[in-house]
Amino acid sequence: MERYKLTRSPNPETHASGEVIFIKDENDNELNVGFSDELDAFDYIKLQVENDKEYADYLENPNKHIMDMYNSLDDFDKRMIEQSLIQKYRNECMYQYFR
Structure with missing residues (x-):
């Protein structure tokens, strides 16, 4: 499977501060699309x-994969x-109580 890499370049439209992330293939050919953050590019x-x-499927149906996602986290993230x-539960309980 081909691997891709992300590269950062100054914004070609504004030439101002801020960078655009581009995707390049293994042959260093750039895909003709830019992104503002790495997650969107990925x-x-x-x-x-x-x-x-x-x-x-993980993105569209996270409820099906929630335990897989949770188990992939380190202890700090858990x-x-x-x-x-x-905290969400406490807030909901407090809201219900004082409502």
């Missing part, structure tokens, strides 16, 4: 260029998510 590679059905869920 999504483009996985969804448009490689047509990765599994990646698309604690952050757990704390966020607890």
Whole structure:
């Protein structure tokens, strides 16, 4: 499978501060599309260029894959998510109580 890399260049439209991220193939050929962040560029590679059905399914149906996603996290990230869920639960309980 071909691997792609991301490169940063000054914004060609404004020549101002800020960069545009471009995708290059293994032969250093640039795909003719630019992105403002790396995640958007990666999504483009996985969804448009490689047509990765599994990646698309994870994004479109996260509820089917939530435990896989959770188990892929390190302990720190798991604690952050757990704390966020607890805070959401506490806020909802407080809202219901004082409503």
